Amino acid sequence: MHVDVQFLPFPPSPDLLTRRTVVVMDILRATSVMVHALSQGAAEIIPLANSEEALQRAKTFPTGTTLLGGERGSRKIEGFDLGNSPTEYVFERVSGKRLILTTTNGTKAFHSVSSGREILAGSFLNVEAIAQRCLELGQDLLLFPSGDEGRFSLEDAVCAGMLVEGILKKGRPVDLTDAARAAHILFKEFENHLVEALRLSNHGKDLIALGLGGDLAFCAQTDVTDIVPVFADGVIRAH
Amino acid sequence: MHVDVQFLPFPPSPDLLTRRTVVVMDILRATSVMVHALSQGAAEIIPLANSEEALQRAKTFPTGTTLLGGERGSRKIEGFDLGNSPTEYVFERVSGKRLILTTTNGTKAFHSVSSGREILAGSFLNVEAIAQRCLELGQDLLLFPSGDEGRFSLEDAVCAGMLVEGILKKGRPVDLTDAARAAHILFKEFENHLVEALRLSNHGKDLIALGLGGDLAFCAQTDVTDIVPVFADGVIRAH
Numbered sequence: 001m002h003v004d005v006q007f008l009p010f011p012p013s014p015d016l017l018t019r020r021t022v023v024v025m026d027i028l029r030a031t032s033v034m035v036h037a038l039s040q041g042a043a044e045i046i047p048l049a050n051s052e053e054a055l056q057r058a059k060t061f062p063t064g065t066t067l068l069g070g071e072r073g074s075r076k077i078e079g080f081d082l083g084n085s086p087t088e089y090v091f092e093r094v095s096g097k098r099l100i101l102t103t104t105n106g107t108k109a110f111h112s113v114s115s116g117r118e119i120l121a122g123s124f125l126n127v128e129a130i131a132q133r134c135l136e137l138g139q140d141l142l143l144f145p146s147g148d149e150g151r152f153s154l155e156d157a158v159c160a161g162m163l164v165e166g167i168l169k170k171g172r173p174v175d176l177t178d179a180a181r182a183a184h185i186l187f188k189e190f191e192n193h194l195v196e197a198l199r200l201s202n203h204g205k206d207l208i209a210l211g212l213g214g215d216l217a218f219c220a221q222t223d224v225t226d227i228v229p230v231f232a233d234g235v236i237r238a239h
Numbered sequence: 240m241h242v243d244v245q246f247l248p249f250p251p252s253p254d255l256l257t258r259r260t261v262v263v264m265d266i267l268r269a270t271s272v273m274v275h276a277l278s279q280g281a282a283e284i285i286p287l288a289n290s291e292e293a294l295q296r297a298k299t300f301p302t303g304t305t306l307l308g309g310e311r312g313s314r315k316i317e318g319f320d321l322g323n324s325p326t327e328y329v330f331e332r333v334s335g336k337r338l339i340l341t342t343t344n345g346t347k348a349f350h351s352v353s354s355g356r357e358i359l360a361g362s363f364l365n366v367e368a369i370a371q372r373c374l375e376l377g378q379d380l381l382l383f384p385s386g387d388e389g390r391f392s393l394e395d396a397v398c399a400g401m402l403v404e405g406i407l408k409k410g411r412p413v414d415l416t417d418a419a420r421a422a423h424i425l426f427k428e429f430e431n432h433l434v435e436a437l438r439l440s441n442h443g444k445d446l447i448a449l450g451l452g453g454d455l456a457f458c459a460q461t462d463v464t465d466i467v468p469v470f471a472d473g474v475i476r477a478h
Contacts, residue, residue: 005391006247007246007247007391007418008245008246008247008249010247010249148417151416151417151418152244152246152416152417152418152421153417154417154420154421157417157421177390177391177441178387178390178391178392178393178396178439178440178441178442179246179390179391181393181439182391182393182396182421182425185424185425185428186421186424186425189424189428200420201417202416202417203417
C-alpha cells in the first residue's frame with residue numbers, strides 16, 4: 001500500500017484520485033465537527049463552499065429537518081443555527097438532523113478531492129477507525145490535510161502522521177512517500193502531548209485569541225468514536 | 240522576522256515575494272552543485288528550465304568560456320559537458336568559467352521565485368553562511384524547497400529546518416509559521432545523522448539505485464564553505 005500526504009491543499013489530479021482512498025483532515029475544526037456530529041446521531045452532512053449556497057440549499061428541505069452550521073473568521077455565520085465548535089453539536093441538537101456545513105478550509109477540501117475512489121473524513125477523534133477502514137479498502141492512500149487558507153497546517157499534518165502510525169502498526173507492507181514519512185515524524189514529536197501541536201499551530205493560536213481555546217482540547221482527544229464519515233454524491237454519512 | 244517554508248514548489252504570489260528574502264534549496268542536487276561550483280571558482284551560473292534553451296544560450300558566449308551542466312532523469316544530458324554530481328565541478332574544470340545549468344527541479348525553482356527581493360541558493364554545504372546573510376538582510380524569509388517533480392522532498396525540508404535552527408540560534412526574535420516549525424522538527428530528527436534523511440528520501444533512493452549514492456554523502460556535508468550564491472537578472476553569482 002502506497003501512502004502519500006499532500007501538505008498543501010491544492011486539488012490533486014482527478015486521474016490520480018480515482019485510484020485512491022482519500023482522507024480529508026481539518027482538525028481545527030471542520031472534520032472534528034463532522035465526526036462528532038455523526039457520533040451524536042446527525043443523519044447526514046452536506047459540506048458546501050460558501051454560505052449563500054448553504055442558505056439556499058437549506059430552504060430546499062422541509063422545515064425542522066435541517067440545521068445550518070459553520071464559520072467565517074472562526075465565528076458563527078449570521079443567520080446560521082450553529083458555529084464551528086464541535087461541542088455545539090450535541091445529541092439533543094443534532095440527532096436525526098441534516099447538517100449543512102460551510103467553513104473556510106475543510107468543507108472546500110471535500111470538493112477538491114471529489115474524484116477520489118473513496119473519500120473519508122479523519123480527525124484525532126476517529127483516527128483508529130479510519131486506519132482500519134483504509135486497510136479494509138486496500139487502496140493506495142492520499143491523506144489530504146485541509147490546511148489553513150492555503151498554507152501548511154501543523155495540526156492537520158500531525159493527524160496525518162498519526163494515521164500513518166495507525167497503518168504501520170497493523171504490520172501490512174507500506175510504502176511511504178517523503179511527505180508521509182515527514183508527517184509520521186511530526187506525529188512522533190507530539191505523540192505524548194497532542195494538544196501541544198494544536199496550541200503551537202497558527203490556527204490554534206487564533207482560536208485561543210478568540211476565546212475558543214476549549215475547542216483545542218476537544219479536538220485533540222483520540223479515538224473516542226469509531227464513526228467513519230464517507231463523502232459521496234455531495235453528502236457525508238457514517239459508513 | 241517572519242520565517243515561512245513553502246513545502247510544495249508552487250510559485251508564490253509575486254506581491255508576497257517582493258517583500259521577502261527567498262532561499263531556494265534543491266539538496267539533491269542542483270543547489271549543492273551551485274554552491275560547490277562557486278566555491279571552486281566558477282564565475283557565474285545561469286540556471287535554465289530546459290536543455291534546448293541551455294544549448295542555444297551556450298552558443299551566444301565565446302568558445303571556451305562556458306560549460307553546460309545538468310541532468311534529466313538524474314543522468315548527464317547528451318552533448319553537455321557536466322552532469323549533476325557536485326564532485327564533477329572541481330576547480331580544474333570550472334574555475335573562471337560560466338556554467339549554464341538545467342535540472343529537473345532546482346533550476347526551475349529560481350524562476351518561480353524571480354520576484355523575490357533577494358534570492359539565495361541554500362544547501363547543507365553553506366547553511367550557516369546563508370543564515371548569517373538572511374539576518375544581515377533583515378527581511379522576512381521564505382524558504383523554498385524545490386521538491387521532487389512537484390512533490391514534497393524530505394531532504395530539502397530538513398535543510399530548511401537547519402536554516403531555521405541557524406536563525407533561531409542567533410537569538411533574534413523570530414515568528415515561525417507552522418511550516419517553518421515543522422521543518423525545524425524534521426531537522427532535529429536527523430540532526431546527528433543528516434545523510435540518513437537523504438538516504439530515506441524518495442529522490443535519494445533513486446540516486447542510490449542509479450549508482451550515484453556517493454552524491455548523498457557529499458551533499459550532506461555541512462558548512463564546508465561560506466559562499467552565498469545570489470540569483471539576480473537571471474544569473475547566480477557569489478555575494
